Amino acid sequence: MQTAPRGDGRPPGLAPGTIRTRFKSVHAVLRAAARDRIIASPPSDGITLPRVRRTEVAMTLPTAAQVRALLDAAPAKWTAFVALCAFAGLRLGEAAVLQVGDVDFLRRTLTVSRQVQRGPRSSVEIRAPKFGSERTAYLADGRVEILAAHVAGHCPGDDPRRYLFGFGKDEPPHNNGAWWWWRNARQTSGCGEIKLHSLRHYYASGLIAAGCDVVTVQRALGHGSATMTLDTYAHLWPTAEDKTRAAAAPMIAETLDVADSVRTSGQR
Numbered sequence: 001m002q003t004a005p006r007g008d009g010r011p012p013g014l015a016p017g018t019i020r021t022r023f024k025s026v027h028a029v030l031r032a033a034a035r036d037r038i039i040a041s042p043p044s045d046g047i048t049l050p051r052v053r054r055t056e057v058a059m060t061l062p063t064a065a066q067v068r069a070l071l072d073a074a075p076a077k078w079t080a081f082v083a084l085c086a087f088a089g090l091r092l093g094e095a096a097v098l099q100v101g102d103v104d105f106l107r108r109t110l111t112v113s114r115q116v117q118r119g120p121r122s123s124v125e126i127r128a129p130k131f132g133s134e135r136t137a138y139l140a141d142g143r144v145e146i147l148a149a150h151v152a153g154h155c156p157g158d159d160p161r162r163y164l165f166g167f168g169k170d171e172p173p174h175n176n177g178a179w180w181w182w183r184n185a186r187q188t189s190g191c192g193e194i195k196l197h198s199l200r201h202y203y204a205s206g207l208i209a210a211g212c213d214v215v216t217v218q219r220a221l222g223h224g225s226a227t228m229t230l231d232t233y234a235h236l237w238p239t240a241e242d243k244t245r246a247a248a249a250p251m252i253a254e255t256l257d258v259a260d261s262v263r264t265s266g267q268r
Helices: 016-035 064-073 076-088 092-096 141-154 175-189 198-209 214-221 226-236 240-267
Strands: 109-112 115-118 124-127 135-138
Touching (some): 064 198, 076 141, 076 175, 076 198, 092 115, 092 175, 198 214, 214 226
Antiparallel strands (some): 115 124
């Protein structure tokens, strides 16, 4: 898993976190087999797993200027895709399989109820999203306008089941196609270090900066638990020290203003 080629232009090997998740599943099966005496002992015992970097070190957060550059560099028919990831926090597989009927333009909501994954021989497989990821995303006005323009310009027909990014085809794009245009957009924009998944982090960081609590961010991103949200983004929330300083600042300002006013009145 560390060296296997991906076949879609990306560097070989899976991320350490992905390897650990897969290993845990296989290891659990092998341990159960040993417990049932089907095998003598789990061959996965003693395996050294790749080291996972601390989240705050490994995470790349795009700036607003970089996101704007990526939106400008993306092909016109993929601009809405970038916006879905950056301003609604969708994963690649969730955004790729969206249908026009998933968007409620009047209520400004988006239903996330499926994901697409690459199958054998470049086929696509549509599945239910990760556990706990089914959700309703609430769209800002600007996001609704981008989607409306995309549907008008790139989604011919009137079937609500047509894919937002199918472009006339009866199936959504697979990872290879999305990676190809994303790689070109990164090169054109000069944001070569930004991953498509980093746009999801950008959205989460914006929610946290706006004062959203853990549960709100969890539900917006479709995490299975608040613990998962904290494990990923705890370093972005203000610490107790930050909150104390922020709370004291207006007190100091108000007190000094009053003192200045008293001194001025006294001098007069």
